[in-house]
Structure formats: structure tokens, C-alpha cells
Amino acid sequence: MIPPTEIRRGGAAATVTDVARAAGVSRATAARVLGDYGYVNVETRERVLAAARSLAYQANQLAKSVATGRSKTIGVVVADIDSPYFARAIRAITGTASAHGFVVILATTDEDIEVERDAVRVLLTKRVDGLIISPTSSSEVAHLARLSEIDCPIVLLDRRVPQLRADTFAVDNFRAAYEAVTMLIGRGHTDIALASNALAHPGQHLISSVRERIDGYRAALDDAEIPVDPQLVVMGGAEPQNLAHELRVLCSSPARPTAFLATESSVALVILNVLRELHFSIPDDVSLICFNNPDWTSITTPPLTVISQPIKELATAATEKLIARLTGAASNVRKETLLAATLIRRGSVSDVCHVQRSAVLTSPQPLKPPGKSMS
Amino acid sequence: MIPPTEIRRGGAAATVTDVARAAGVSRATAARVLGDYGYVNVETRERVLAAARSLAYQANQLAKSVATGRSKTIGVVVADIDSPYFARAIRAITGTASAHGFVVILATTDEDIEVERDAVRVLLTKRVDGLIISPTSSSEVAHLARLSEIDCPIVLLDRRVPQLRADTFAVDNFRAAYEAVTMLIGRGHTDIALASNALAHPGQHLISSVRERIDGYRAALDDAEIPVDPQLVVMGGAEPQNLAHELRVLCSSPARPTAFLATESSVALVILNVLRELHFSIPDDVSLICFNNPDWTSITTPPLTVISQPIKELATAATEKLIARLTGAASNVRKETLLAATLIRRGSVSDVCHVQRSAVLTSPQPLKPPGKSMS
DNA sequence: GTGAAAGCGCTAACAC
DNA sequence: GTGTTAGCGCTTTCAC
Numbered sequence: 001m002i003p004p005t006e007i008r009r010g011g012a013a014a015t016v017t018d019v020a021r022a023a024g025v026s027r028a029t030a031a032r033v034l035g036d037y038g039y040v041n042v043e044t045r046e047r048v049l050a051a052a053r054s055l056a057y058q059a060n061q062l063a064k065s066v067a068t069g070r071s072k073t074i075g076v077v078v079a080d081i082d083s084p085y086f087a088r089a090i091r092a093i094t095g096t097a098s099a100h101g102f103v104v105i106l107a108t109t110d111e112d113i114e115v116e117r118d119a120v121r122v123l124l125t126k127r128v129d130g131l132i133i134s135p136t137s138s139s140e141v142a143h144l145a146r147l148s149e150i151d152c153p154i155v156l157l158d159r160r161v162p163q164l165r166a167d168t169f170a171v172d173n174f175r176a177a178y179e180a181v182t183m184l185i186g187r188g189h190t191d192i193a194l195a196s197n198a199l200a201h202p203g204q205h206l207i208s209s210v211r212e213r214i215d216g217y218r219a220a221l222d223d224a225e226i227p228v229d230p231q232l233v234v235m236g237g238a239e240p241q242n243l244a245h246e247l248r249v250l251c252s253s254p255a256r257p258t259a260f261l262a263t264e265s266s267v268a269l270v271i272l273n274v275l276r277e278l279h280f281s282i283p284d285d286v287s288l289i290c291f292n293n294p295d296w297t298s299i300t301t302p303p304l305t306v307i308s309q310p311i312k313e314l315a316t317a318a319t320e321k322l323i324a325r326l327t328g329a330a331s332n333v334r335k336e337t338l339l340a341a342t343l344i345r346r347g348s349v350s351d352v353c354h355v356q357r358s359a360v361l362t363s364p365q366p367l368k369p370p371g372k373s374m375s
Numbered sequence: 376m377i378p379p380t381e382i383r384r385g386g387a388a389a390t391v392t393d394v395a396r397a398a399g400v401s402r403a404t405a406a407r408v409l410g411d412y413g414y415v416n417v418e419t420r421e422r423v424l425a426a427a428r429s430l431a432y433q434a435n436q437l438a439k440s441v442a443t444g445r446s447k448t449i450g451v452v453v454a455d456i457d458s459p460y461f462a463r464a465i466r467a468i469t470g471t472a473s474a475h476g477f478v479v480i481l482a483t484t485d486e487d488i489e490v491e492r493d494a495v496r497v498l499l500t501k502r503v504d505g506l507i508i509s510p511t512s513s514s515e516v517a518h519l520a521r522l523s524e525i526d527c528p529i530v531l532l533d534r535r536v537p538q539l540r541a542d543t544f545a546v547d548n549f550r551a552a553y554e555a556v557t558m559l560i561g562r563g564h565t566d567i568a569l570a571s572n573a574l575a576h577p578g579q580h581l582i583s584s585v586r587e588r589i590d591g592y593r594a595a596l597d598d599a600e601i602p603v604d605p606q607l608v609v610m611g612g613a614e615p616q617n618l619a620h621e622l623r624v625l626c627s628s629p630a631r632p633t634a635f636l637a638t639e640s641s642v643a644l645v646i647l648n649v650l651r652e653l654h655f656s657i658p659d660d661v662s663l664i665c666f667n668n669p670d671w672t673s674i675t676t677p678p679l680t681v682i683s684q685p686i687k688e689l690a691t692a693a694t695e696k697l698i699a700r701l702t703g704a705a706s707n708v709r710k711e712t713l714l715a716a717t718l719i720r721r722g723s724v725s726d727v728c729h730v731q732r733s734a735v736l737t738s739p740q741p742l743k744p745p746g747k748s749m750s
Numbered sequence: 751g752t753g754a755a756a757g758c759g760c761t762a763a764c765a766c
Numbered sequence: 767g768t769g770t771t772a773g774c775g776c777t778t779t780c781a782c
Contacts, residue, residue: 013525015759026769031761038762041767061500062446063759066438066774073480073501080466087462091455094483098494103501105448106481108469119473125436126448126478150388272674296671299647390775401753406777413778416751438775441758 014055023051034059065127073103074322075123077133078157079111083266084294085311086134089157092315093132100323102129111136111238117143124152130322132315134158139205153325157318158311160208160336167325168336169318171309173209176341177216177261180289180307183343184259185224188352189287192221192232193257195247195267199237213263213291231255240270247274251286258352262290265297268304283350293344302347310339389430398426409434440502448478449697450498452508453532454486458641459669460686461509464532467690468507475698477504486511486613492518499527505697507690509533514580528700532693533686535583535711542700543711544693546684548584551716552591552636555664555682558718559634560599563727564662567596567607568632570622570642574612588638588666606630615645622649626661633727637665640672643679658725668719677722685714 020030025044032038033048034057040048051057065071076093078086094104105128107119116136120143123131130153135141138161145164147154156168184192194217198210205211214233221228234250236243250256251274262268268290272282280286282302290297293308317337324330395405400419407413408423409432415423426432440446451468453461469479480503482494491511495518498506505528510516513536520539522529531543559567569592573585580586589608596603609625611618625631626649637643643665647657655661657677665672668683692712699705 013759016761017759027760028762028770029768031759032768035761039767044767058496058500060441060502060759062437062502063441063774064761066435066441066776067759067761069774071437081456081462081469082459082466084457084459084462087456087459090481091457091483094456094481098482098497103497104481106465106469106479107473108466121433122473122478125433127435127437266670269670269674276674294671295641295644296669296675299644299651300671300674301676391777392775402776403753403755403778404751406775407752410777414751419751435775438758439777441760441774442776442778444758 013060014052014057015060016057018055019048019052019057022055023048035064069127070129070326071127072101073105073126073128074319074326075105075107075120075126075128075131075133077107077109077116077119077123077131077135079109079134079136081106081108083264083292085265085292085309089134089311089315092312093319096316096319097323100320102323109136113137113140120144120147124150128152129326130154132157132318132322135161136207137205138208138211153322155318155322155325157315158209165334167318167321167334169314169321170209170336170338171311171314171341172338173212173341174216174219176291176307176309176343177213178220179216180261180343181217181220182224184261184287184289184349185220185226187287187349189259190226190352191229191255191257192217192226192259192261193234193250194232194261194263195234195236195243195271196263197238197240197243197267197270198235198263200235210263213261217261229255232257236267236270240266243267243270244274247271248278251275251278251280257286259287259349260289262288265290265292265294265306268297272300283348287349289343289349291341298346300348304348305346306344308342308344310341314339388435389427389432390435391432393430394423394427394432397430398423410439444502445504445701446502447476448480448501448503449694449701450480450482450495450501450503450506450508452482452484452491452494452498452506452510454484454509454511456481456483458639458667460640460667460684464509464686464690467687468694471691471694472698475695477698484511488512488515495519495522499525503527504701505529507532507693507697510536511582512580513583513586528697530693530697530700532690533584540709542693542696542709544689544696545584545711545713546686546689546716547713548587548716549591549594551666551682551684551718552588553595554591555636555718556592556595557599559636559662559664559724560595560601562662562724564634565601565727566604566630566632567592567601567634567636568609568625569607569636569638570609570611570618570646571638572613572615572618572642572645573610573638575610585638588636592636604630607632611642611645615641618642618645619649622646623653626650626653626655632661634662634724635664637663640665640667640669640681643672647675658723662724664718664724666716673721675723679723680721681719683717683719685716689714 016031017027020027030048032040033045074097081087097104109116113136132155134157141161141164154166156166158170160168160170196210198206218228234246236246260271262271282288289305291307293306297304297306391406392402395402405423407415408420449472456462472479484491488511507530509532516536516539529541531541533545535543535545571585573581593603609621611621635646637646657663664680666682668681672679672681
């Protein structure tokens with residue numbers, strides 16, 4: 001009864017046609033039950049499913065995608081995964097995506113705009129349904145602007161690009177920096193340095209997160225009527241050695257600050273190394289606050305006061321928004337979502353006693369951080 | 376002259392057909408130049424390329440894939456990206472892959488075998504050309520064994536599964552643990568504990584890396600004729616609170632060890648917290664060595680002596696091997712590549728003075744670590 | 751060299 | 767309900 005054609009060709013996967021033949025129905029019918037659409041007799045369905053099972057049929061999503069025009073794939077483009085910050089983001093993205101039946105293609109750019117452009121091109125070639133990106137540049141975004149024309153939804157994560165009018169999920173960095181610096185000022189600090197691993201290319205825009213942190217830092221000083229000393233803003237670039245060098249110079253100069261705000265935890269690491277090398281102690285000689293809250297900041301001596309960013313929530317929300325857009329469940333208006341960061345007070349900040357003040361604890365203060373909230 | 380059909384339909388991407396029409400050639404010819412295969416007159420080629428350019432033609436890789444049967448995509452399945460260890464691996468994989476024109480689909484399992492099975496199934500559905508996986512279980516591998524049947528090359532990263540006969544890239548964990556423990560013994564320690572965030576499910580196999588580290592630990596003790604105290608092997612499970620609890624109990628008992636070997640840096644973090652809480656100091660009261668070498672281990676007080684694993688090299692080699700297999704450039708025999716780990720001596724190990732010994736430095740020793748090598 | 755035509759595995763009108 | 771048929775965008779064989 002069974003025709004010889006029934007014999008599967010060497011190792012190749014079973015197709016709808018194979019299943020249809022095995023079940024004795026047309027391809028359309030088989031496709032209907034396998035694709036789970038349209039009406040089909042419950043008995044016929046069983047027969048098809050049985051055939052599919054026995055042939056270990058697995059749908060070819062690629063073929064499905066070219067037929068439907070949707071790939072159930074989202075592209076993710078970030079600078080680096082090494083940072084625990086982005087690692088957590090990616091983790092949240094893949095989790096959320098797969099819960100919705102989407103798969104994630106990952107690309108890293110190393111903060112290189114050329115690589116980013118290329119990554120986006122490749123992802124388009126793979127026909128991703130949408131893109132989550134943490135853009136390297138806030139100005140060179142032509143390759144991103146193009147996306148809306150070709151109807152590939154894009155959501156920005158962690159970094160804003162106002163001119164793009166895309167859904168954006170980021171931290172309120174200005175406020176976070178402002179509050180941290182204001183806190184330092186309240187503790188008596190006036191010589192507060194800001195350290196970053198960004199680089200101030202002349203004429204080049206900084207990525208928004210760093211830009212906003214610096215702005216917040218400046219605003220806090222301004223509001224306290226403390227002049228901003230340009231020397232105290234050190235942009236070391238991605239090379240730790242260089243950053244370390246600049247910090248060493250700064251700390252050995254008369255302009256030596258009494259407190260540091262680090263724009264990244266990796267910067268804090270460099271600061272810690274330099275301070276140790278110079279035999280400065282934290283928080284007695286200098287206070288330190290850094291952005292991000294990787295595990296290790298709680299076990300240093302002293303534990304670090306940090307600005308914790310809700311990256312997981314951000315990434316999850318970004319992914320859900322993108323998927324909503326893809327399934328037509330999102331409103332047409334592009335929205336910017338700014339989440340508040342949380343200042344976690346630990347032991348790396350102390351008072352500066354210009355004037356004799358009443359004794360204040362300088363040791364670890366397990367204060368309950370203010371609740372974070374969606375804005 | 377230009378037919379009205381020349382007008383692009385709303386926003387949709389240009390296809391080979393469009394380009395062919397614009398260039399006044401057949402689809403086959405256009406396909407040849409766009410796909411860069413077969414012979415075509417150099418002049419015709421120019422015409423086609425010009426047309427492609429003006430239409431902003433971008434090949435549809437999906438369609439190409441269903442036609443050719445190869446997707447230029449590799450699937451990566453790991454437990455978690457949060458760990459800096461795997462993050463670095465993924466980074467290396469995406470980098471290497473993209474250098475070879477491949478793209479990476481990422482899936483995380485959270486050490487859940489069901490999730491892993493599902494991830495593999497989904498990736499197959501996407502017709503990945505091959506798989507890099509760090510399997511959750513060393514015993515439940517039927518879903519992986521199936522892969523070789525359907526001709527989907529797989530390479531194992533970081534964890535071994537002997538019964539799978541797949542290319543494997545891992546660290547020589549046995550030797551690494553053996554050497555670390557032997558070093559501790561040489562420093563006078565006899566009560567050496569091993570702590571892990573794995574869980575000893577009854578009848579369940581541990582993942583190979585943990586298994587081998589424990590074996591190495593035991594072997595070192597055996598060879599030194601030190602009895603292995605089961606109490607000193609604490610398997611806390613993934614829940615840090617639980618691990619912390621077990622450690623607290625152990626450290627408060629008479630069985631308190633003088634040294635710890637942590638199978639993960641995240642475990643070291645927990646140990647550090649517990650020790651601080653108990654007011655034990657490192658390395659005076661207890662010594663500590665941990666696997667992995669995240670940045671932060673060099674800035675704790677004291678800096679941690681660690682076992683650094685060449686994960687980047689491993690991941691790069693794994694990716695290259697997979698791609699070689701995909702392009703038919705690899706020999707048929709499956710090979711296991713074990714790279715040596717490197718013991719980096721810093722400040723968290725000190726001597727135990729059962730017997731009075733000559734003074735030995737216990738402060739940070741920037742000894743040059745032994746060179747690592749491919750095996 | 752180039753074109754016509756079949757095919758990859760799937761979806762989706764449209765008839766019956 | 768089910769089958770027929772025409773696509774999706776690309777490759778590839780085979781004539782001319």
C-alpha cells in the first residue's frame with residue numbers, strides 16, 4: 001500500500017508534503033493542521049498529527065518566514081556583552097522574547113559605528129521583525145532612521161536619540177547624577193570629580209547616558225553654586241591604562257578631589273586600583289559613588305555606594321513594547337520611558353569636615369533605598 | 376521608456392526580479408551577479424549592480440537559506456549570560472562568527488533541561504547550521520544526540536559529555552583544582568573546603584566542570600593522604616541565601632576549614648560576605664581561591680588568588696571549529712580540546728603555621744603566572 | 751553569457 | 767472541510 005516514495009531521503013527533514021502523503025491528504029490540509037489555521041475535520045487532523053509525529057516533522061521556520069514575511073526574530077545590537085549591565089539586559093531580552101515565541105539574533109559593536117551599521121545591515125538581511133539597539137552614537141543615526149521607512153520597528157535601549165522618534169527605554173541619568181552629586185555636596189564635598197571611560201572626541205557627541213550624567217553632575221554643582229572645575233571631569237577613554245594615568249595625575253595634583261562619581265562600575269574598578277596604589281583610603285581620604293550595581297560592589301572594603309539602574313525592567317519593557325508593535329498591539333505614538341535609578345547607600349561616602357560638624361556615621365549605612373518606579 | 380511597473384510597491388524591499396527588470400536582464404542573470412556565482416559579462420554585471428544600487432537592493436537571506444539549505448546562522452545555548460564567564464564566551468562567539476559571515480541566535484536555559492530541550496528545538500526550526508552549547512546535564516542528552524543524525528554539527532563548550540562524541544572545548548578542571556588544592560596543602564592547609572553553587576541531586580550527575588573540580592580536589596587530598604571530610608564539600612545550590620546558610624553553619628562548627636576552594640566567582644562572593652559577617656579575615660583566618668577571574672577579584676581586600684580560565688580562547692576555538700565543520704574544512708574525527716587554567720597568585724592565601732615555619736609573605740604576590748597553552 | 755523553468759518548504763486565495 | 771493553485775525570493779540545471 002505504501003508507495004516507495006514513502007522512504008525518506010537520506011536524513012533530510014520531513015516536509016509538509018511528506019506528512020500530507022503519509023496522512024493521505026493534500027498539502028493544503030496538512031499545512032492547515034501543522035500551521036494551526038483554517039478549518040479541518042478533527043479526525044483528519046488527528047491523522048495528520050499522527051503522521052507528523054511518526055515522521056518527526058519539524059516546521060521549517062525559514063520557509064514559513066519567506067512565505068509570510070515575518071520571521072519571529074528580533075535583532076539586538078549592543079556595544080558589549082562583557083559589561084554585567086548589558087549582560088543582564090540581554091538576558092532579560094532573550095527571556096522575554098522567547099516567552100513570546102521570538103528568537104534573538106545578537107550583534108555586538110564594540111562602540112564602533114561602522115560595525116554597528118554593518119550589524120544592522122546584516123540583521124535586515126536576515127529579515128528580523130524588529131530591532132532593539134543601544135546605539136553607539138547619538139548623531140550618526142542615518143542607518144537607524146532608514147529603518148522606520150522600511151517598516152522595521154526599532155526600540156532604543158539605555159541610550160536616547162531624540163532625533164529618531166523611536167520608542168526609548170532608558171534611565172533618568174540626569175536626575176540620578178544630580179541626586180548623587182547633591183548628596184555628596186550635602187556631605188560637605190565641593191571638589192567632586194566625574195570620571196568616565198567615554199572619550200570626548202572633539203565635535204563628536206557623547207552617548208546620551210554619559211552626556212546626561214555629566215549634565216546632572218554640572219547642574220548639581222551649579223545649583224549649589226560650586227564652580228565646575230574642568231580638570232575634575234576626566235574622560236579616560238575605553239583604555240583602562242589611560243584612564244588610570246589621568247586619575248593618577250589628577251590625584252597627585254593640587255586639584256585633588258575629595259569625591260568621585262564614576263559613570264560606570266568598570267571606571268570604579270580603575271579608581272579603586274589607583275587609590276590603592278596611591279595609598280588613599282575610601283571613604284576617609286576620598287569618597288566614591290558609581291553607576292551600576294554589580295554584585296561585587298557590596299563586598300569591597302568598604303562596600304560601594306552605587307546608583308543602581310533598573311536595567312532588567314528596562315530591557316523587559318523594551319522587548320515587550322517591540323513585540324507589541326510587531327503584533328499590532330501598540331499605539332502608534334512613539335514614547336520615551338525613563339525609569340528612575342536608585343541610590344544605594346553603602347560605605348564609600350563620608351563627610352568632609354571643613355567646618356566641625358556633628359559626628360556622622362561614615363560606616364556602611366544599610367538605609368532602605370527609595371523605591372523605584374516607572375515614570 | 377520606463378514601464379509603470381517600475382514603481383516600487385509601498386516600501387517593500389527590492390527583489391532580484393525588480394533589479395533584473397531595472398537592468399533589463401533576466402532574473403537568472405541578476406541572481407548570478409547579486410549572488411556572485413556563475414559567469415556573467417562584465418558589462419552586464421555593471422548594469423545589474425547599478426540597478427541594485429539605485430533600488431537599494433538587499434538580498435533576502437531567508438529566501439536564500441530556504442533555497443540553499445544553509446542559513447549562515449549558528450545557535451548558541453548557555454545557562455546564563457549574567458555570569459561574566461559566559462558573557463565573555465558569547466562575546467567571543469559573536470565576534471568570531473560575524474568575522475566569518477555568520478550570525479548568532481542566542482538562547483539561555485537557566486540550567487533547566489526542559490528549557491534547553493525547547494531551545495534546541497526552536498533553533499532547529501530556525502535551521503541553524505550548527506550549535507554551540509554548554510549543556511545543563513551530562514546525562515540527559517538525547518536531544519543533543521539526535522542532532523548528529525540530522526546532520527546539525529554541534530560543539531560543546533566548557534562542559535563535557537563523553538557519550539556524545541562531539542567536538543568539545545573545555546578547561547582542564549581536574550588539573551586546575553588539583554593544583555590549587557596541592558598548593559594549599561603545600562602552604563600547610565589540611566582542612567580545605569570546597570564550595571559550589573551546584574546541587575547534588577540524588578542520582579543526578581553534576582555538570583562535568585563541577586564534577587571534575589571536585590575530583591581534582593579529592594585527588595589532591597588523597598595524594599597528600601589527607602582524608603576527605605564530606606562536611607567540607609558544600610553544595611549550596613543556585614540560591615545564594617542557601618549557600619550562605621550552609622557556609623555559616625560550617626564556619627561556626629568545629630569542622631571549620633582553614634581554606635576554601637570556590638568553584639565559581641559568584642560562590643567566592645558569597646563566601647566573602649559570610650566571612651565578613653563572621654568577622655573572619657582573609658587570609659589570616661581563612662584562605663580562599665576561586666575559579667574564574669572577573670575584574671573585581673583584583674581589587675578586593677585582599678585581592679583574590681584565582682584560577683583563570685581561558686574562556687575567550689575556548690569560545691573562539693569552538694566557533695572556529697564549528698565553522699570549519701560547516702564549510703567542510705574540518706577533519707571528520709571529533710576531538711576534545713582541553714586548555715590549561717592558570718593559577719594567579721594574589722593575596723587571599725596564607726600559610727597555616729601548625730609547625731613554626733620560616734616567615735613567608737602572605738601579602739599580594741605578583742608572581743608571574745605560568746604560561747597557558749593549548750593542549 | 752544568458753534565459754526559461756523548476757524547485758526549496760511554506761502560506762493563502764479560491765474553488766468545489 | 768478539502769484540494770488546487772499560485773505565490774514568497776531566491777538558487778540552479780539545462781538548453782540555446
